[in-house]
Amino acid sequence: MPPKLRRGATHWDGRRTDGQKEGFEEGFEEGREADDEAEELAQEVARTYPGGLPYPARPPANPEVGSPAVPPTIDDEDRKRLLLELRALVGASLQRLWLPSPRLCVLQLRLPGRSALAVIDARLRFAALVPERPTAPDSAPRSQATLRNALEGTRLSGAALVVPRDRRVASPRLEFGERVLIAEEALLCVETASGKILWASSGASRRPGSAYPGADEIPLGDAQPLTSRDRKVREALAAEEQAGVAARRKELVARLRTRVRKLGRTAAAVEEDAARAARAGEERARAELLLPLASRLARGSREARVPDWSRLDEEGRPMEVVIALDPSLSPAENAARWLRRAKRYRTAAERIATRREQVQAELSRTQALLARAETAQSADELAAVEAELPEAPPRSLRGRAAPRLPYRKFISQAGAPILVGRSARDNDALTFRVARGNDLWLHARGLQGAHVVVPGAGDSPDARTLGDAALLAAHFSAGRGEDRVEVAWTRCKHVRKAKGAPAGTVIVTQEKALRVRLEAERLAALLSTET
Known part of the structure; x- marks a missing residue:
């Protein structure tokens, strides 16, 4: 040393x-x-x-709050005056509370003919009336529901400034009948009779279930209310306000980025459809070149060499074109498939172009909102961005998101419902939990795809409904885009799952088969009925 x-x-x-x-x-x-x-x-x-x-x-080594070295914020005299205003609201009902942050609680108190907002802040250890609710993120600490269950519906029965016997600083305490809310270095909810801590916000040194030590109450006196209460409270909450704005901005930016990514994927899929539609002319041209010679080519051929009279060489002879063929089809069937596909793409070209414009416009709009959200510095700027967002999905009466169904629902030409599984796990849920024994069950044979169920089909299924369900089974399978797909159908009671089989994998007995021809117009009409 x-x-x-x-x-x-x-x-x-x-x-x-x-x-x-x-x-x-x-x-x-x-x-x-x-x-x-x-x-x-x-x-x-x-x-x-x-x-x-x-x-x-020189200033003292340990300056006191209020000295020139430490500007005043909220001192004990301020805390007393603020609590006296809250004490005047004794008897008010606690309608609602929020936790904008783990150390700040906002209380909505109801009096005859009016409502009042109050805050209790653990960072600066004060409780006061406020003119407006501080900015907060859309989400809340998970423990907010626990505190709501403990306090909402009770009445304010007292407000005091106390010094816990194991602390040396004063803390505000709001009393709600048999329970109190205390702001130390964190927020605590304590049962009055037993002294047991029922709830503690994150960062608390005292844990739920432990005993809260006794506390000595400081007389509030009869001081006059703060004349500059709103300004002083606003300044005290400035840090929490900025933290709330930052958290709210973070959530909004995350939502917009997710939407931008989703729209980007949609735009890419639409561009792929547009590219296929653009190739419709090529497929028609191949079919027209092949058809004159189709009868001369043997079934199973993998390619055909045909003359193209639209392109001539220097000697005036047609250029030779090599066309790849599907050996499982005859040359004439290859040509017929290309012609049908070209017709389908040509019919959909206008709809694809419209969809592409809509998606690109929405993507550009969302990117602009994202740029504004990333640079927003105030709650008003964030609120302006949020006002331009699409409406959120409807909520149930309890305030929770509506339960997600494991299927999509379509309506057949005959008015019958058709249920289509969303994923492999949803297929299992649809087949084994939603469907009943005599409901119709369909699936593309030998291909990965959705389970399709027709509820209440009866003993003699309607032919149009069965055809629509088979068309959906083919569309929502790996055979999408093919001209013909074989679809198996049976009753749900003949479908079972082997032990340990992967999600969506089943064993089917007593099945029948349908060969489904993909009709673009019929499929589009069917997809438009989704509810």
């Missing part, structure tokens, strides 16, 4: 090392220079103020 220099030491103990000696000499020299500067400063002060300084030249 380096040697310690005694106060007033001016020489070196030769028993130390050379490095320690050098450090001693440097430190001694610096100390002497500092003493010289202090002496010069003292002489200058003596010349300027012959009678001495009117106040201490």
